[in-house]
Amino acid sequence: MSVQKSWRELQTMARACRIVVDTLDALEAAAVPGTTTMEMDRIARERIEKAGARPAFLGYRGYPATLCISINEEVVHGIPGPRRLREGDIVGLDLGCIVDGFFGDAARTVAVGHVSDEATRLMKVTREALFAGIDACHPGKRVGDIGHAVQSHAERHGYSVVREFVGHGIGTSLHEEPQVPNYGPPGRRERLVAGMCLAIEPMVNVGRAEVEVLGDGWTAVTRDRSLSAHFELSVAVTPLGPWILSEPYPYEQAEAANA
């Protein structure tokens, strides 16, 4: 199907994205010392199903859980298990769901109890990098402008961005074209057009950018075992600019003023 979504389709995507973000709120509250990552996965699955949606990751390319939970040097795709969260951990929570055939996808990294200043700064900068990328989502700009905004922000603070994993188009599949790297020169790659939906997701490391995948085939960790953070939101490109799909449509007033 076309990468451009109709207004009606965007409404459905927004419902899916809101369920994901509401669930992330609940998971953030549950991320206290002693909670197992399996328990977090159960909370995620129950909330998604209670909201009338389906988990998007469960079974995707054989992924065995609802939630990806990536602790400290784990970058993304950590599989839930018996491990308990500990005071001082930073925990990446990545979650997706399906509503009426449309996917929502979002992630954030949260602190368990009190964490180091470096960890706090890393999370702040990564989140800011995500919003720098979102700000580039205007029709006529290009996918490379997003990556450039993300990379510049992260590197300005002395951090590095992961290259092996990228954001992606989203819609009736979890991963659609185009790929949305968190790096690269501005003005390159696909042109943004209204109706495109993109999952923008910077993965930022304190140390070097390289990652490796562990023996389970999923869990990606920083090769130098430095801390890593990950924030993600699904965004629609509209004629007036970005719409973060988990939030209310932001341009109603602007449109009324023009009408």
Added chain:
Amino acid sequence: MPEAAGRPLPGAREALEVPGTVQEALPNALFRVELQAGKGASVVAHVAGDSSLLRLRPGDAVVVEIAPYDAGRGRIVRRR
């Protein structure tokens, strides 16, 4: 959930091959090609591989490949 970089996506859309006619030769071995389909729609296209394509003249009939995203750019794959 991030995608592994570089790998083609399942169900990735292929570039579209469409017939067109060369309108003008531009610098850097680029050509403006008018598409047969759209009403006067044109793309800026570079040539693929075959150096005989570099000698295209306005009016030559060609087949252009258009990227699924950027409908303004193409690649001339052969004469027709």
